[in-house]
Amino acid sequence: MSNYGTKIDEKWQKRWEETGLYNFNENSDKPKLYTLEMFSYPSGSKLHAGHWFNYGPVDSWARIKRMQGYNVFQPMGFDAFGLPAENYAIKTGIHPKDSTEKNIKTMEKQLKAMGAMFNWDHEVITCLPDYYKWTQWVFLKLYEKGLAYRKKAPVNWCPSCNTVLANEQVIDGCCERCDSEVIKKDLTQWFFKITDYAEELLDKLDELDWPEKTKSMQKHWIGKSTGAEVNFKVENSNLSFDVFTTRVDTLFGVTYVVLAPENKLVDKIVTEEYKSEVEKYRETSNKCSEIERQSITREKTGVFTGAYAINPVNGKKVPVWVGDYVLNSYGTGAVMAVPAHDERDFAFATKYNLQIIKVIEGGDGTLPYTEYGTLVNSDEFDGLKTKEAKTAIVEKLESIKCGSGKINYRLRDWLVSRQRYWGAPIPIVYCEKCGTVTVPEDQLPVDLPYDVEFAPDGKSPLAKCEDFINTTCPICGGPAKREADTLDTFVCSSWYYLRYADNNNKNKAFDTDIVNKMLPVDMYVGGPEHACMHLLYARFISKALRDMGYVNFDEPFKSLRHQGLILGPDGQKMSKSKGNTISPDEYIEEYGSDVFRMYLMFGFAYSEGGAWSDDGIKAVSKFIERIERTLETSRTRINNSSETKTSIDKAEKELNYATHYAIKHISTDADKFQFNTSIARLMELNTALSKYLNEKTINDKFLNEIIKDFIKLIAPFAPHFAEEEWSLIGMDYSIFDQTWPKFDEKALIKDEVEIAVQINGKIKSKINIASNLDQDGIKEAALSDDKIKKSLEGKDVKKVIVVKGRLVNIVAR
Numbered sequence: 030m031s032n033y034g035t036k037i038d039e040k041w042q043k044r045w046e047e048t049g050l051y052n053f054n055e056n057s058d059k060p061k062l063y064t065l066e067m068f069s070y071p072s073g074s075k076l077h078a079g080h081w082f083n084y085g086p087v088d089s090w091a092r093i094k095r096m097q098g099y100n101v102f103q104p105m106g107f108d109a110f111g112l113p114a115e116n117y118a119i120k121t122g123i124h125p126k127d128s129t130e131k132n133i134k135t136m137e138k139q140l141k142a143m144g145a146m147f148n149w150d151h152e153v154i155t156c157l158p159d160y161y162k163w164t165q166w167v168f169l170k171l172y173e174k175g176l177a178y179r180k181k182a183p184v185n186w187c188p189s190c191n192t193v194l195a196n197e198q199v200i201d202g203c204c205e206r207c208d209s210e211v212i213k214k215d216l217t218q219w220f221f222k223i224t225d226y227a228e229e230l231l232d233k234l235d236e237l238d239w240p241e242k243t244k245s246m247q248k249h250w251i252g253k254s255t256g257a258e259v260n261f262k263v264e265n266s267n268l269s270f271d272v273f274t275t276r277v278d279t280l281f282g283v284t285y286v287v288l289a290p291e292n293k294l295v296d297k298i299v300t301e302e303y304k305s306e307v308e309k310y311r312e313t314s315n316k317c318s319e320i321e322r323q324s325i326t327r328e329k330t331g332v333f334t335g336a337y338a339i340n341p342v343n344g345k346k347v348p349v350w351v352g353d354y355v356l357n358s359y360g361t362g363a364v365m366a367v368p369a370h371d372e373r374d375f376a377f378a379t380k381y382n383l384q385i386i387k388v389i390e391g392g393d394g395t396l397p398y399t400e401y402g403t404l405v406n407s408d409e410f411d412g413l414k415t416k417e418a419k420t421a422i423v424e425k426l427e428s429i430k431c432g433s434g435k436i437n438y439r440l441r442d443w444l445v446s447r448q449r450y451w452g453a454p455i456p457i458v459y460c461e462k463c464g465t466v467t468v469p470e471d472q473l474p475v476d477l478p479y480d481v482e483f484a485p486d487g488k489s490p491l492a493k494c495e496d497f498i499n500t501t502c503p504i505c506g507g508p509a510k511r512e513a514d515t516l517d518t519f520v521c522s523s524w525y526y527l528r529y530a531d532n533n534n535k536n537k538a539f540d541t542d543i544v545n546k547m548l549p550v551d552m553y554v555g556g557p558e559h560a561c562m563h564l565l566y567a568r569f570i571s572k573a574l575r576d577m578g579y580v581n582f583d584e585p586f587k588s589l590r591h592q593g594l595i596l597g598p599d600g601q602k603m604s605k606s607k608g609n610t611i612s613p614d615e616y617i618e619e620y621g622s623d624v625f626r627m628y629l630m631f632g633f634a635y636s637e638g639g640a641w642s643d644d645g646i647k648a649v650s651k652f653i654e655r656i657e658r659t660l661e662t663s664r665t666r667i668n669n670s671s672e673t674k675t676s677i678d679k680a681e682k683e684l685n686y687a688t689h690y691a692i693k694h695i696s697t698d699a700d701k702f703q704f705n706t707s708i709a710r711l712m713e714l715n716t717a718l719s720k721y722l723n724e725k726t727i728n729d730k731f732l733n734e735i736i737k738d739f740i741k742l743i744a745p746f747a748p749h750f751a752e753e754e755w756s757l758i759g760m761d762y763s764i765f766d767q768t769w770p771k772f773d774e775k776a777l778i779k780d781e782v783e784i785a786v787q788i789n790g791k792i793k794s795k796i797n798i799a800s801n802l803d804q805d806g807i808k809e810a811a812l813s814d815d816k817i818k819k820s821l822e823g824k825d826v827k828k829v830i831v832v833k834g835r836l837v838n839i840v841a842r
């Protein structure tokens with residue numbers, strides 16, 4: 030039985046804490062390494078296997094870095110505001126503050142039992158006033174810069190959660206949290222102008238050491254599109270509208286235009302005759318989500334408005350339609366339709382019997398032809414290729430003041446206000462006389478009151494709290510009302526990595542010098558689901574703060590990795606209702622935290638995850654026991670040593686090779702977050718060691734050196750266990766102050782290799798040769814081998830083929 034278990038865990042956790050082993054030393058001359066794991070949401074009452082998979086392996090990685098000479102900063106905290114706690118409160122009646130605080134206590138205890146190198150003195154909890162005060166400050170700074178604004182906007186509304194959702198929280202037209210169908214509602218909302226940073230957010234992606242998939246998701250989300258805007262006049266009126274097109278070269282092929290149903294122009298141009306039909310159409314399309322409306326397979330529908338528009342380049346009169354495949358939130362909410370060269374327009378024109386004019390020559394002539402080609406039916410532009418035609422037509426449009434080149438982004442401004450209770454209050458006051466007024470910095474935080482009726486009824490809970498809502502205007506002192514909405518939790522998490530560096534600052538959100546020294550984050554690890562939300566918001570906020578002079582770096586997260594998902598033993602996502610959840614606590618009780626961590630690292634590819642297996646963790650536990658036996662045997666030998674042997678012979682060389690092989694591969698694999706293969710190399714080294722320990726005469730001094738390296742190699746993966754073993758061989762505390770073993774390439778050159786010798790393709794013998802022997806030398810060695818000589822008796826050697834390092838084949842008759 031193993032001696033290792035929770036007793037050893039507790040012993041070393043206590044010692045580490047007492048000696049402040051992992052405390053961050055700002056004044057160290059070692060290079061800093063800011064390792065960050067996405068902080069957790071204290072929603073469920075406990076840390077689950079997924080948290081563990083995020084934090085455990087990354088801590089092991091950081092421990093290697095520490096031993097390699099880095100000054101590691103690895104803070105931890107809680108993303109504590111947000112819907113789950115509020116929904117839980119609504120269900121149970123337990124106040125979100127109470128449940129959140131309780132959950133945080135539990136999770137802190139669990140995190141400590143993990144024995145990671147967290148810098149707890151830098152902890153950040155976003156729902157505490159000393160943090161959200163500064164979240165409010167960030168809001169004010171953005172507001173001052175014109176990056177926070179309020180406008181009436183159709184918002185995604187979840188009728189079940191009774192709240193507005195950000196675009197990113199709408200999945201296939203449904204609420205991310207409760208799966209109800211999301212509808213559109215017009216509300217006055219606060220936005221952050223992330224679109225101002227669209228170009229830089231896109232541009233700088235190339236420089237980041239992030240998973241390609243994540244970068245490409247952000248790229249898509251930002252959705253840059255280069256084209257032109259063209260102005261169409263409405264016939265018999267002084268109204269006009271712009272369309273956005275990526276194919277201005279097809280302008281002569283426009284046979285109708287389409288407005289989004291929500292486009293304000295519709296009411297102004299629709300003729301009496303078509304009014305009721307248009308109205309009816311708008312009502313049905315309002316029920317559809319944007320995603321559905323964009324779906325390729327959905328039939329395109331529309332209605333005629335009775336109005337006509339004039340194509341600016343040729344004066345052609347084209348009908349104006351309303352169709353819901355045109356989104357009001359993209360481009361200008363209006364499109365020019367070119368059925369000959371666009372699939373959608375082609376289907377629409379065919380369905381409603383609209384004209385089709387070919388203006389691009391190419392392909393086999395069938396329509397729609399959507400590729401680039403040569404212009405026809407386009408007056409003076411005939412004969413131009415698409416590319417040159419785009420430039421020429423834009424020039425023409427500019428000269429007649431009817432259009433220009435234009436870049437569009439899919440990215441929308443970030444909607445940050447929530448009609449919910451459990452969030453940071455927005456530091457804004459509305460005064461009848463002075464209008465919208467910011468709460469002065471010295472009056473922050475705007476406290477979130479405790480006694481609030483938080484059950485949702487579509488209104489902001491804070492609006493019903495008289496004490497909160499009624500205030501005085503900071504400018505004129507007259508009666509005023511506070512903003513009743515709270516901030517999206519993604520605002521809290523958009524800057525927490527800055528606060529970690531200077532979390533106790535009472536006067537500022539953070540000190541610029543400290544943050545500039547500590548950031549950017551060198552390694553950020555968390556779930557891939559944050560690609561287009563948190564990871565984009567954080568980049569935006571960093572850049573905005575940079576432009577205000579508060580930080581001096583462009584990107585907050587230099588390197589990024591994602592962990593995979595740990596599934597239940599049945600291969601399904603863990604959930605209480607399925608009864609397939611794995612509770613880390615019970616396993617740790619039984620096996621100790623190192624075995625749990627090591628199983629997570631050994632049993633799964635880090636970026637992939639997979640199904641939990643009890644056999645897997647048992648196997649890792651057995652492995653720890655095997656190591657323990659190896660170390661015990663070696664200790665006994667070394668302690669009772671009456672050393673006579675000092676020479677290094679074959680067995681030593683082999684073990685030395687195995688050690689350096691392990692050092693090399695554990696180091697490089699762990700650097701690539703390939704922890705499973707790192708541990709496989711540890712296992713091999715243990716096997717090599719136990720084989721060596723079975724030799725009758727062994728070199729004890731040599732063994733002792735190897736054992737020290739071996740324990741150091743184990744240390745990051747099984748920190749408590751290794752610290753214990755380190756003390757058992759009488760070494761000074763702590764192993765984590767030791768230097769990570771370096772490998773010697775020379776030790777990795779085997780001076781002798783065994784190769785097979787074949788005659789006519791059949792193995793006849795195996796010979797040992799010097800690894801640096803040349804072709805001729807190998808041939809000679811093969812032909813002079815006794816067995817080979819015997820087999821070749823009476824035969825003629827026709828040819829000798831040498832496959833270096835592997836075999837020799839002799840062709841003989």
Ligand code: ANZ
Binds near residue numbers: 275279359371
């Ligand atoms: C005329 C045209 C002709 C177009 C042609 C394409 C091919 P991306 O690349 O996504 O930016 N469009 C513009 N605004 C739209 C809106 N609000 N809702 C739906 N569709 C819209 O796509 C730009 C193209 O999508 C634009 O170029 C426009 O159709 C359409 F042979 O204009 B095109």
Ligand code: ZN
Binds near residue numbers: 460502505
């Ligand atoms: Zn006022």
